[in-house]
Amino acid sequence: MAQIDAINYQEILDLDSCTPPAALRERSVPDLGTEPFSVDRYTDQDFFDRSIERMWLKTWQMACREEEIPNVGDYINYDIVGKSLIIVRSAPGEFKALHNSCLHRGRKLVTEPGHAASFRCPFHGFTWKRDGSFLRNPVAWDFPHCKPSEFGLPEAKLARWGGFIFVNFDQDAAPLEQYLDPIPRHFARWNLENKYIAVHVKKAAKCNWSITLEAFLEPYHSTATHPQIIPFMADANAQFDVYSPHVTRHIGARGFQSPQVAREYTQQEIAEALIGPGSRIYSVLGGNVDTRLPDGVSARSYTATLLRKLLAEETGIDHSEVSDTELFDDLMYIVFPNFCVFGGFGKNFVFRFLPRGKKHDESTMEVYFLKTVPKGQDRPSAAKMNEVPDDQPWGSAAELGNLGPVLDQDWDNLPQTQEGLEASETGVVNYGHYLDLPIRRHQLTLDAYMRGDMPG
Incomplete structure (x- = not known):
């Protein structure tokens, strides 16, 4: 060459x-x-639309750095091609990528970075814990079909490297370390x-x-x-x-x-x-x-x-x-x-x-x-x-x-x-x-x- x-x-x-x-x-x-x-x-909207399901929702993407959410309860929202995630420090040393959509009527739970003990939907008050598990339904008597143990917020895959937090919407995605190779080895120093x-x-x-x-x-x-x-x-x-x-x-x-x-x-x-x-x-x-x-x-x-x-x-x-x-x-x-x-x-x-x-x-x-x-x-x-x-x-x-x-x-x-x-x-x-x-x-x-x- x-x-x-x-x-x-x-x-x-x-x-x-x-x-x-x-x-x-x-x-x-x-x-x-x-x-x-x-x-x-570069020029075709249909090509881009098809790339959403075929590429964007199947690749590892850097969502934020760990120091952007330094304390338990801190979160940041990551929006990409119509999808939205809440990246939250859910416990010491633990992070979650929760889908930012209320399971009741679909309203976004958060729109700006912040800190929360739980995620309460501003529309009707349905509430989830920081780890995504369901916490409260203000009209539980009318939702016997929504069992709390099965009503947790869906999660995207999340992995970390180098202080970065990566997410992937594909649950079958290869591990991040494999995806990034040889970067973790090259950057160790x-x-x-x-x-x-x-x-x-x-x-x-x-x-x-x-x-x-x-x-x-x-x-x-x-x-x-x-x-x-x-x-x-x-x-x-x-x-x-x-x-x-x-x-x-x-x-x-x-x-x-x-x-x-x-x-x-x-x-x-x-x-x-x-x-x-x-x-x-x-x-x-x-x-x-x-x-x-x-x-x-x-x-x-x-x-x-x-x-x-x-x-x-x-x-x-x-x-x-x-x-x-x-x-x-x-x-x-x-x-x-x-x-x-x-x-x-x-x-x-x-x-x-x-x-x-x-x-x-x-x-x-x-x-x-x-x-x-x-x-x-x-x-x-x-x-x-x-x-x-x-x-x-x-x-x-x-x-x-x-x-x-x-x-x-x-x-x-x-x-x-x-x-x-x-x-x-x-x-x-x-x-x-x-x-x-x-x-x-x-x-x-x-x-x-x-x-x-x-x-x-």
């Missing part, structure tokens, strides 16, 4: 100042072919259980959910869409791996320029773009950054040294043996259908993409920053979600730092992509052989679910 003639990620790892973990040396690059795909997956939500921002897009997701599954659009990152981001020479129909990986190295431009940047220029004013790392370091490189030191190595010091101060944990790549490279693992989680130390990004209701041409993206709980301290409260209004840019969410304007650049493409696909004369899209591997795998998996032959 052809790849660009430039330094690759494995060669970049060879230059690391510390030994990278073995997981980053693993390769899995199957040939998924070059066939085009029909545009109806990064200990996401010891993280908390420091930032949570959501925004809607006027396009199909897959269009929104796929804008983040490859980096080679940077030359046209994000020219400001060209000096320090290896894009077309990123690494892609496919581990299963449900898990792919995309790794992009920082501190190396894009190979798609002819100009050769000096290490000093790379350092100024990577850690200077306006950069993500500059904001992480609080603006207290000397961008002048010592003689003979690369921009990448210098940045890693700064971040090791910062993380040690922030967390009370020694990072002296942590590899450069784990400090600031994009180590993104993609879980079908709609979840992306970044490995490494420091601030871990999480992306979640959802259809907006049952509309095939509207979607949302959520961005989370996870930070390490400082050694010896209590876990901070999870940040409340900031939903950016449709008429405001990502950049209006100050907590995103310089990521906000980058997301706005992507947002400029999304509605035009939806409209362009609807106007397509050929009726197909053509993905790259290597650079679009995660996208191709995503759509092959979706097609398999649509045929009914993909194991849950």
Whole structure:
């Protein structure tokens, strides 16, 4: 399979100042072919409607983080394609995913996150315990046919990994650990259980959910869409791996320029773009950054040294043996259908993409920053979600730092992509052989679910 003639990620790892973990040396690059795909997956409401039963209700989906419901009785509602679940901490160390529909006349039991000793329907007062078992019927004399022992709220499957709570509407679904493999093994070193939500921002897009997701599954659009990152981001020479129909990986190295431009940047220029004013790392370091490189030191190595010091101060944990790549490279693992989680130390990004209701041409993206709980301290409260209004840019969410304007650049493409696909004369899209591997795998998996032959 052809790849660009430039330094690759494995060669970049060879230059690391510390030994990278073995997981980053693993390769899995199957040939998924070059066939085009029909545009109806993006443009057709009927295709989307069929995907609800065939795919959305048969896949594991991240519903929330444990720290969002820290106390017994805390709950959050997870709504997806017309279904609604109450994710509740029902007892110490126990969680339930209860269907959010009264068994009397169907009213939703809750509409906002909160805390409850029980779930009482606001319509007639039918009440269930936190574990879903039936508690009270205000007119029990008229319901002899509804036996309390058989009147518990139905549950979806629930499983946990890395501090995340996942749900699946399919009772016959394969175990989460099997579905996520090899992520639990690869992430063991990064200990996401010891993280908390420091930032949570959501925004809607006027396009199909897959269009929104796929804008983040490859980096080679940077030359046209994000020219400001060209000096320090290896894009077309990123690494892609496919581990299963449900898990792919995309790794992009920082501190190396894009190979798609002819100009050769000096290490000093790379350092100024990577850690200077306006950069993500500059904001992480609080603006207290000397961008002048010592003689003979690369921009990448210098940045890693700064971040090791910062993380040690922030967390009370020694990072002296942590590899450069784990400090600031994009180590993104993609879980079908709609979840992306970044490995490494420091601030871990999480992306979640959802259809907006049952509309095939509207979607949302959520961005989370996870930070390490400082050694010896209590876990901070999870940040409340900031939903950016449709008429405001990502950049209006100050907590995103310089990521906000980058997301706005992507947002400029999304509605035009939806409209362009609807106007397509050929009726197909053509993905790259290597650079679009995660996208191709995503759509092959979706097609398999649509045929009914993909194991849950």
